[in-house]
Amino acid sequence: MYVHVNAAVSVDGKLSSRAREQIRISGQTDFDRVDRIRAAADAVLVGVGTVLADDPHLTLDEEDRRVQRLRNGRPGNPARVVADSRGRTPSDARILDDAAETYVLLAEAADETDVQRLEATGATVIVAGDDRTALPAALDELDTAGVDRLLVEGGGELIFSLFAADLVDELTVFVGSLVIGGREAPTLADGDGFLDREAFPELTLEDVQRVDDGVVLSYDVT
Ligand SMILES: NC(=O)c1ccc[n+]([C@@H]2O[C@H](COP(=O)([O-])OP(=O)(O)OC[C@H]3O[C@@H](n4cnc5c(N)ncnc54)[C@H](OP(=O)(O)O)[C@@H]3O)[C@@H](O)[C@H]2O)c1
Numbered sequence: 477m478y479v480h481v482n483a484a485v486s487v488d489g490k491l492s493s494r495a496r497e498q499i500r501i502s503g504q505t506d507f508d509r510v511d512r513i514r515a516a517a518d519a520v521l522v523g524v525g526t527v528l529a530d531d532p533h534l535t536l537d538e539e540d541r542r543v544q545r546l547r548n549g550r551p552g553n554p555a556r557v558v559a560d561s562r563g564r565t566p567s568d569a570r571i572l573d574d575a576a577e578t579y580v581l582l583a584e585a586a587d588e589t590d591v592q593r594l595e596a597t598g599a600t601v602i603v604a605g606d607d608r609t610a611l612p613a614a615l616d617e618l619d620t621a622g623v624d625r626l627l628v629e630g631g632g633e634l635i636f637s638l639f640a641a642d643l644v645d646e647l648t649v650f651v652g653s654l655v656i657g658g659r660e661a662p663t664l665a666d667g668d669g670f671l672d673r674e675a676f677p678e679l680t681l682e683d684v685q686r687v688d689d690g691v692v693l694s695y696d697v698t
Contacts, residue, residue, distance in 0.1 A: 477619040480517070480646040481628040481635055482510060489663045490656035491632055498530040501652040503688030507537070510629075513648075515541035517554045517627035519579070519618060522571075523634030524560035525662075533570040534629070554627070555579060557618065559634055561608045563590030572597040579621075581614040583607055611641050636667030639677045644697045647679060652690040 484501040485491055492499050514520055520534045535553040536542050542552040553576035558565055561583035565572065572578055572594075580594050583605040595601055600621075604613035618626065628638060638644050649664065670676050679695040 477615055477624060477626055478645050479615070479626050479628060479638065479643050480513065480648070481638065481644050482513060482648045482650075483630050483635065483664055484650040484652060485664050486652055486654050486656040488655050488657060490658065490661040491630060491664060492529070492662050493656050494658040494660040496525075496529045496662060499656070501654065502650045502690060505688045506650045506690070506692065509650075509687065509692065511537045511541065513627055514554060515545060517625050518550075518623040519555040519557050519626050521557040521559065521626055521628045521634070523631050524558055524564050525633055526629070526631045527558050527560070527565050527569050527571060529631070531570050532629070533573075533575065535575045551576065555623065557581060557623075557626075559609045559611065559614070559637075560586075561605070562586050563594055565594065567593055567597055572599055574598060579618065581609045581611075583609045611637055611643060615643060632662040632664055632666035636665040636669070639665060639697075640667065640670075642677075644677070647695040647697060649693045649695075650687065650690055651693060652688075 483491060486501060515536055534556045546552050555577040556571040557579045558571060559581045563582055563586040565580060578599040580599050580601050582601055582603050585607050591601055602614050602617045604610040678698045680698055682696055683694040685692045
């Protein structure tokens, strides 16, 4: 499976403010770029923190791209995936509607009532890990289900875990021309952070593009 992480950050690396509300960091041209890479993906993954904060739908905006996928024998929208150890995704979350297939990546710690509640929405539940979703095992199951190309759209806790597990192949970041600040504001990679120079994931800068009022940085992860 090929894993591409994409996010929009402020100049100081924040995904949002300390209020953890969705903030418009990029503009229309970048939204279109994200729609294009979504259209190329088999599935789009977010953490439950993003579902609770932003309630994203994660479907395609451009009808033409949906039609093209259908012509190619693929589902109109990529599948939606949420990493959600305890099954905290609300039943009325937009990613659980019937616009696309949805996978919920739970851990054994999830209550059986939440497993049943999520399955009742039509979502496919994958259980991996004890207390927290074990991403390598969960992504292996997605791979078996036919997900060759996975786009990750945040947030910072999930992105850190993917880097820590050495699961990221490509990173694109839109850096907007604003400063958000705040020690409690989410950043591109939160979690516990890496301590040793050897542990810092090595990136190779492949491209720099001026887009809207910012830049898109494209990296290969080596
Ligand atoms: N600017 C952007 O591009 C962008 C994109 C997305 C989000 N955001 C912002 O980012 C914020 C949300 O980010 P976040 O960091 O709080 O949440 P997140 O990364 O979306 O979700 C984190 C949660 O995912 C669950 N999870 C399950 N398995 C995990 C694993 N192996 N590793 C890490 N997490 C795992 C954990 O909850 P459990 O322990 O309960 O499972 C964890 O608390 C919001 O403010 C949102 O607006 C911005």
